[in-house]
Amino acid sequence: MTTPPPRIRTVAGVTLLLLVGSLALFWPGIAMYDSVGQFAQVLSGAYEDWHPPAMARMWSLFHAAAGGTSEPMFAVQMALYWAGFGLVAATLARLGRGRAAAVVLAIGALPLFLGWQAVVLKDTQMLGAVLAACGAVAWWRLRGARVPVWALIVVAMLLAYATLVRANAVFATVPLAVMLFGTGRWWTRLALGLAGVAAVLMAAPILNHGLLGATSSGVERTEALYDLAGIAVRPPDTAIGFTPGEAQALRAGHCAKPYFWDPLGEETRCAPLVARLQGRPAGQLYRLLVTAIIRHPLAYAAHRLAHFNSTERFLVPAGWPGAAPPARSEPNDLGLGNPGAVARGWQIAARWMAETSLGWPIAWLTLAIIGLAVAVPRPVGAARDLALALLVSAVSLEASFGVLSIASDLRYHLWPMVGTALAMVLLWVDRRWSARALRLGGLALALVLAGGLMARLTLPTPPTSYRALLQ
Structure with missing residues (x-):
């Protein structure tokens, strides 16, 4: 069923208001320690690979063209973020799924997700790029249309940037691309995905040190x-x-x-x-x-x-550090500024949300696995296939943390959390949840939440300052 154009215009208008409101609320963006270091590279023209240099190089282009400090990067990542949510929501509205469209926009407006997207970081640059790519694919695929060549080029550029901007993003972007555009049975896609990951891992140092001119930091x-x-x-x-x-x-x-x-x-x-x-x-x-x-x-x-x-963030104490987005930029002498008092109030709400199960990556991973169990047996369909791609990408990145991870910040999990949320909306659109899946999935999620809650009620309070965490 085709939804009248006014409904699409309504979704587009709401998305635009959310984008403008987000920019106004958090302008000029928030710079963390990593952001300050990358902007210092932009100003000096000397790049290193401790943080993937793709973001610093992109930042240098914006700085040369428009000046300013964090504003261009902040505007781009926020625009990509809302473009992704808006395209998915508008497509669902066009298909007569108005409630699902509203839920998609509500996910983007959650304090924790939006609060982190206000921080100029490689993690949020990745999130914005992947969301925009998925939104573009959804715009055509959910309507049963073929993605035009020019849009495929844009999607490829967005996924390439997302892959380069975070060292471990390959474990999300390659599986996502294979699930969206690969063909054949599951083992063919698995082999293609593994080959793609290996190829990117081998090519990344060449690109970082050669094309992007970064020195080795060890x-x-x-x-x-x-x-x-x-x-x-x-x-x-x-x-x-x-x-x-x-x-x-x-x-x-x-x-x-x-x-x-x-x-x-x-x-x-x-x-x-x-x-x-x-x-x-x-x-x-x-x-x-x-x-x-x-x-x-x-x-x-x-x-x-x-x-x-x-x-x-499973069996950890309450207040496990590194979850809430910062309200102010890292002190610096580079001109990287701070948003106003209203933004600080928003980040307080984000901090509260981070302490709930919505801020536990383990809860989202459990939900993603449940979603996979629901999606895999379903017949091929546009919503199911897109949801499956999102879930495979989310679970793949989360699984990679089991062997390749050296820090526990929540921001590393933003894409799996957001991708899983979108996938669950798409599965809800089909409305074919078996009672058995609901019972078993609900039980698994309840056990995870109960274990996490018990740990937070019984374990001693962790240190909160960086210096104390080092001891």
Whole structure:
């Protein structure tokens, strides 16, 4: 059924109001520590790869063309964000799904999601680009139309930028592209996805250091060092690469934390203990890590599960840090400013929301797995296929954190959370939920929520300052 054009115009008008309101509320955007470092590279013209240089290079183009500080990047990521939500909502409205369209826009306006999108970061740049790409595909696919070539080029450019702007984005963007545009049975798509991920991982250093002109910061060693230290501090005698004395000092200094890698870079305490390994080539470190995993699989599993629990915010105390978006920019002398008082009030609401189950990545991962169980048996259809692509992308990125992750910030999970929310709306549009799926899925989600709630009620309050987290 075709919805009259006025309904589409209504959705477009509401989306435009939400975009303008978001820009006005958070102008000129919020800059975190990472943002300040990247803008400093823009001003100096010297780029490094600790943060993927694609964002800093893009920022430099905007800065050269329009001047300013964070404003152009903030405007672009917010425009992409609302373009994605608006295109999905408008298409659903056109198909007569007005309530679903309203829910899609409401998801975009949730304080936690919108509050984070106001922060100029690689994570929010990725989220905006992937959302806009999915919105463009939805505009045609949900209506049963073929995506025109020019739109496919735009989608490809958006997904390419999203892939380059975050080091681990490949685990979301490649599966998404394969599910949207790949053909054949599931094992064909799996092989294509794995080949695509491997190709991007091999090409990324060439692009970063060659095309984008970034110098090496040693960031490629951090995962290996984090995992080697995590294995070494788990007795008995699991240290590979570290001397027994170094392993004991790592343990005594609390250098290997499930929450993040940062203590290992602490100059006065832990950095000297890893300096010898830090000087080795990355390939040698990863070969050493493989040896450590083979010899001490239980220690490695314990280390990775502890971090996965931390980054998924499952069995953690209330107030687990790194969840709420900041209300003000990191202090700086580069001219990166702050939004007004109303924005600070919004971020307080976002902080409250982050403490609920809506701010737990583990809850969204559980919901995504439930969604997959519902979507896979369904017959091929536009809404089902798009939902399946979103869910595969979300679960793939979340699964990657089990082996490739060194920090627990909530912002790393923004795309899986938002993608899962959109997928559930698309599955709701079909309205074919089996009673068995509802019972089993509801039970699984209830168990996860109960476990998370019990942990938050019983575990001691964590430190809140960065300096305290390092200790």
